[in-house]
Amino acid sequence: GESVGLHLPTLSVQEGDNSIINCAYSNSASDYFIWYKQESGKGPQFIIDIRSNMDKRQGQRVTVLLNKTVKHLSLQIAATQPGDSAVYFCAVLTYKYIFGTGTRLKVLA
Amino acid sequence: DAGVIQSPRHEVTEMGQEVTLRCKPISGHNSLFWYRQTMMRGLELLIYFNNNVPIDDSGMPEDRFSAKMPNASFSTLKIQPSEPRDSAVYFCASRGNGVSDTDTQYFGPGTRLTVL
Numbered sequence: 001g002e003s004v005g006l007h008l009p010t011l012s013v014q015e016g017d018n019s020i021i022n023c024a025y026s027n028s029a030s031d032y033f034i035w036y037k038q039e040s041g042k043g044p045q046f047i048i049d050i051r052s053n054m055d056k057r058q059g060q061r062v063t064v065l066l067n068k069t070v071k072h073l074s075l076q077i078a079a080t081q082p083g084d085s086a087v088y089f090c091a092v093l094t095y096k097y098i099f100g101t102g103t104r105l106k107v108l109a
Numbered sequence: 110d111a112g113v114i115q116s117p118r119h120e121v122t123e124m125g126q127e128v129t130l131r132c133k134p135i136s137g138h139n140s141l142f143w144y145r146q147t148m149m150r151g152l153e154l155l156i157y158f159n160n161n162v163p164i165d166d167s168g169m170p171e172d173r174f175s176a177k178m179p180n181a182s183f184s185t186l187k188i189q190p191s192e193p194r195d196s197a198v199y200f201c202a203s204r205g206n207g208v209s210d211t212d213t214q215y216f217g218p219g220t221r222l223t224v225l
Contacts, residue, residue, distance in 0.1 A: 034213065043113075043200050043216035044152075089152065096165060097142075097214065099152040 012106045019077040021103045023090035028071060032093040035064060035075045038102070039086045047075070047088075082107050113217035115201050121223045127189040130220045133182055134203030142202040142214060143176055143186050152200070158184065191224045198222070 013019045025033075031052040036044035050057045050064045050073075057064050063076040073090050087102040114133040122128055134141045142157040156166040158178045166176070173192070178184040188195055198221050202214040 036216075043202075043219050046213055046215060049213060091214075096157075097154060101151045 009101070010104045010106065012108055013080045014108050015082060016079055019075075019080045019084065019105055021075045021077075021088050021090075021105065023073040023075075023092075023100050025071050025073065025090075025092045025098075027092070027094045028068070030071075030092045030094045033064070033066060033073050034091040034093075035062075035073075036089045036091060037084075037086045038089065044089060077105075080105075080107050082109065113201055113203050113215055115199075115217040115220050117220060118218065119221045119223075121225065122191055123225050124192055125190045126224075127187065128191045128195075128222060128224075130186040130199050130201075130222070132184045132186070132201030132217060134184070134201070135205070135215055136182070138203035138205050138215075139181070140204040141178060141184050142204070143184070144200040144202065144216075146198045146200060146219070147196075155186070188222075191222075193224045196222055196224050 011019060011021060032049065034049045035047045037047050038044045048057060048059045048062050048064050050066050052068060055066050061078045065074045075088060077084055085105055085107045087104050089102045090100045092098050113135055116131045120128060132141065140157060140159050143155040145153045145155055153168055155168045156176045157164055161178045161181060173190060174188055176184065176186045186199060198219045200216050200219045202216045204214045
């Protein structure tokens with residue numbers, strides 16, 4: 001069945017370093033991918049998206065990479081800040097959205 | 110835009126009581142989604158509407174759950190009777206129908222439901 005998984009449940013990063021959060025998906029027909037950030041007590045917040053006809057997309061301090069060959073998606077956060085501490089979800093759209101279980105990013109001072 | 114609005118933000122009720130959660134999507138969005146989030150199961154899609162019509166309700170746990178969307182600016186998720194295992198955070202999300210953001214969902218702040 002459809003599944004979306006994350007390689008690490010928790011990621012600890014030193015402030016100022018780059019963070020990389022990974023996501024694997026199973027359905028090769030997936031054509032739209034989103035990264036969300038969820039802070040404690042809040043709803044998921046859209047960060048960045050990418051369509052299957054692209055392999056890289058950049059935003060402000062964030063980059064999403066898509067490798068359709070191995071069905072892998074990653075989120076890179078440059079110069080990680082304390083405000084980046086949150087749970088990050090990937091979401092994959094095929095005929096419906098499937099969400100990953102989330103990776104908790106902890107930023108160490 | 111105020112974003113997706115949900116009410117109440119917190120709800121504590123006793124087992125057997127009826128619970129109604131409310132959602133106002135972003136103005137102009139034509140798709141609305143109800144999700145449930147728990148530590149054990151993460152984010153689960155319960156139901157989604159397109160142009161006020163339920164399209165996929167396969168995620169609704171059982172007959173105790175029902176959802177309506179009487180118009181483009183309002184939806185409810187009702188649980189009757191509620192049970193302790195329904196305790197979770199319930200999110201509503203909406204999606205635009207514009208050219209630039211057709212597939213992006215925007216989430217509300219959620220309703221934290223506790224059933225005692």
